[in-house]
Structures are given as C-alpha cells and as structure tokens.
Amino acid sequence: MAPEPLTAEWLWREYWLLGKGQRQIAEENGLSPTAVYRLLRRHQIPARPRGIPPNHVALTPTAVAFLEGELLGDGCLVPTPRGHSVRYVHSSKFRDYIRWLADTLASFGIAPSGQIRQRSRHNHAWYDFQTRSYRELRPLYDRWYPDGRKHIPDDLVITPLLLRQFFLGDGSCCRHGNGYQVYLYCNCYPWEEVAQLAEKIARAIAVKTDSIYVQSSPYGPRIYFGQAVVVQRFFDYIGPCPISCYQYKWPD
Numbered sequence: 353m354a355p356e357p358l359t360a361e362w363l364w365r366e367y368w369l370l371g372k373g374q375r376q377i378a379e380e381n382g383l384s385p386t387a388v389y390r391l392l393r394r395h396q397i398p399a400r401p402r403g404i405p406p407n408h409v410a411l412t413p414t415a416v417a418f419l420e421g422e423l424l425g426d427g428c429l430v431p432t433p434r435g436h437s438v439r440y441v442h443s444s445k446f447r448d449y450i451r452w453l454a455d456t457l458a459s460f461g462i463a464p465s466g467q468i469r470q471r472s473r474h475n476h477a478w479y480d481f482q483t484r485s486y487r488e489l490r491p492l493y494d495r496w497y498p499d500g501r502k503h504i505p506d507d508l509v510i511t512p513l514l515l516r517q518f519f520l521g522d523g524s525c526c527r528h529g530n531g532y533q534v535y536l537y538c539n540c541y542p543w544e545e546v547a548q549l550a551e552k553i554a555r556a557i558a559v560k561t562d563s564i565y566v567q568s569s570p571y572g573p574r575i576y577f578g579q580a581v582v583v584q585r586f587f588d589y590i591g592p593c594p595i596s597c598y599q600y601k602w603p604d
Contacts, residue, residue, distance in 0.1 A: 358381060358383075358391060360395035360397070361471065363377070363391060363392065363395055363397060364395070364397050364469075365480075367392065367397060367400070368397070368400070368466070368482075370430060371430055371431065371432050371433055371439075372433070373433050374388045374389055374392070375388075376433075406436065406437055406485075406486075406487050407437065407463075407484050407485060407486045407487070408486060408487055408488060409460070409461040409462055409486045409488050409489075410461060410488070411460070411488050411489075411492075412460065414460070414513065415457075415460035415461075415462070416492070417509075417511045417513045417514045417517075418456065418457075418460070418513055418514070418517055419440065419457075419492065420492075420496075420508065420514050421513060421514035421515065421516065421517025421518045421520075421521075422440075422442065422453075422517050422518075422521060423492075423496055423502070424504070424514070424517075424518040424521070424522065424538075424549075425517070425518050425520070425521025425522035425523075426442060426443065426444065426521045426522065427440060427441070427442050427521070428440070428441045428442070428502075429441070429489060429492060429493040429496060429497065430482075431485075431490070431493055432485050435490075436487060436490065437485035437486055437487050437489070437490065438485060438486065438489035438490050438492070438493045439465065439482055439483050439484060439485040439486070439489070440457065440462065440482065440483045440489065441480075441481070441482045441483075442480075442481050442482075443471075443478050443479065443480050443481070444478060444479055444481075445477070445478050445479070446479070446597040446598075447468065447470075447479050448595065448596070448597045449520075449595060449597055449598065450468050450479045450480075450481045451468065452594070452595050453481065454468070454481055454483075457483060462483050462484070462486065462489075463483060463484050464481065464482070464483055464484070465482050465483055465484045465485075466482065468480070468481050469481075495507075502540060502541075503541065503542075503545060504538075504541055504545040504546070504548070504549055506548070508549070508552070510552045510553055510555075510556040511556075512589055512590050512591060515553065515556065515586075515589065515590050516590035516591060516594070518536065519536065519590060519601065520593075520594075520595075520598050520601070522536060522537045522538070523535065523536045523537070523601060524537075524601060525583075525601050525602065525603060528578060531578065531580050531583065532578070532580075532583050532603050533576065533577075533578040533583075534576070534577055534578070534583055534586060535574050535575065535576050536553075536574060536575040536576075537569075537571070537572075537574045538572065538573050538574055538575060539569075539571040539572030539573070539574070540572065541572070541573065543566065543573050546566050546573040546574075546575065547566050549575065550564045550565070550566050550575045551564075553575065553586075556589065557582070557585045557586050557588075557589045558585060559577075559579075559581070559582045559585055563577060563579050563582050564576070564577045564582065565577065583603070587602065587603060
C-alpha cells in the first residue's frame with residue numbers, strides 16, 4: 353500500500369507542479385518506480401510528454417516587471433527535471449485572479465499548461481495555475497533562487513507595475529483612525545533583504561526612507577507605513593486596482 357502522502361492531489365503536485373520524475377518520487381517515498389507508475393495510472397494522472405522541442409518566449413521589460421512583482425509575493429518558478437527550462441506556478445483563493453493572471457501572462461507569450469485546478473483542505477479552497485516551461489525563464493530563476501530558495505535580488509528595480517503586483521499578492525491596507533495603514537508581507541525573506549527592499553520602495557515613491565519601516569511579525573518581516581503622505585504617494589505610484597476581486601485592498 354502506498355504511503356499516506358501519496359494521494360491523487362499530492363501525487364499530481366509532485367509529478368506535474370514540481371516536475372519530479374517517477375524515479376525521484378519513488379526514492380523519496382520508499383517505493384519502486386513501477387509502483388509510482390501504477391499509482392499515476394490509478395489516479396488517472398497523465399504522463400508528461402517526452403522529446404518535445406523547448407518553448408521560447410521574448411521577455412519584454414514589462415513582462416519581467418510583472419513576473420518579478422508576482423515573485424515578490426506568491427509566485428513561484430519551478431525548473432524542469434533537467435533544469436534547462438522553467439515554468440511559472442501560482443495559487444490564489446480567487447479564481448478570477450488566476451484567470452486574469454493566466455490571460456496577462458499569455459499576452460506576454462507565456463502560455464498556460466493544463467487547466468486551472470481547484471484545491472481544498474480543511475474547508476479552505478484555492479486555485480492552482482501553471483505555465484508551460486520556457487528556456488528564457490531560467491535566468492530569472494537563477495536570479496531569484498541562487499541557492500534553491502527564493503531571495504530578493506540585489507539588483508531588483510522597483511517600477512509601478514512590479515510594486516502593484518507585489519501589493520496585490522502580499523499587501524494589505526486597513527483603516528486606522530482617519531487614515532490608512534499599509535503592510536507588505538515579506539515572510540519568507542531574510543531581514544536584510546526586506547530592509548533593502550523598503551529603502552528602494554521609499555526612493556521609488558519619493559518619500560524619506562525613515563517613513564517606511566520593517567517590522568517583525570510571528571510569520572516573518574513585513575514592511576509598514578502609515579503617514580498620510582506616504583500612503584497617498586504609494587497608491588499614486590502603483591495606480592488603480594486592475595481587477596475587482598482585490599479592489600478591497602485600495603483605500604475607499
């Protein structure tokens with residue numbers, strides 16, 4: 353009998369979303385490659401095609417800024433087993449956002465792979481999406497995952513589009529008295545990288561660097577600001593919300 357983790361959902365994620373081969377899955381779970389092959393067939397998980405020519409895309413500066421804004425938040429890059437090509441992977445609680453994200457990436461020439469899949473666990477639902485793998489995404493992966501874990505690149509350039517996408521994914525804005533407080537959650541990043549990011553944001557929106565703070569939280573560092581002029585310049589810089597499901601993050 354297969355180990356408990358090898359449910360259909362888990363196996364699909366390991367095989368398709370993370371790009372692991374049948375032999376790797378077998379070794380990590382004490383199974384034979386034949387047993388993994390049979391599990392894939394039992395759960396009706398299709399085999400990845402072989403011998404397909406690599407995909408290519410001409411990444412524009414706009415496409416890179418969009419992707420890097422998403423990578424600051426919930427976006428992920430996953431290399432193929434051989435590592436030559438990389439695909440983009442994203443999860444969200446909003447199906448509308450995943451559809452909009454897929455359409456936007458497609459407009460940059462980054463095509464989706466498969467269908468948007470709904471997931472659920474403990475009464476919590478979310479949606480998964482992934483693109484095809486592209487050779488041109490490999491340099492982006494190398495910048496963001498220099499040691500296999502995601503880091504904020506030292507040479508990251510803040511733009512309105514990048515900052516808007518970061519805020520959509522991992523930002524919040526809440527009322528506080530007569531004004532607003534804005535948070536940008538950077539839970540998975542080291543403190544020094546978040547501090548550097550906060551300084552770059554301050555320079556980009558033309559405010560004093562000491563008006564944007566880095567705070568500790570139970571989940572990791574976060575960027576915070578609440579002065580009215582700073583909040584106003586931040587939202588003037590990133591522009592209006594591009595999709596209705598996240599309109600609640602913008603001030604009334």
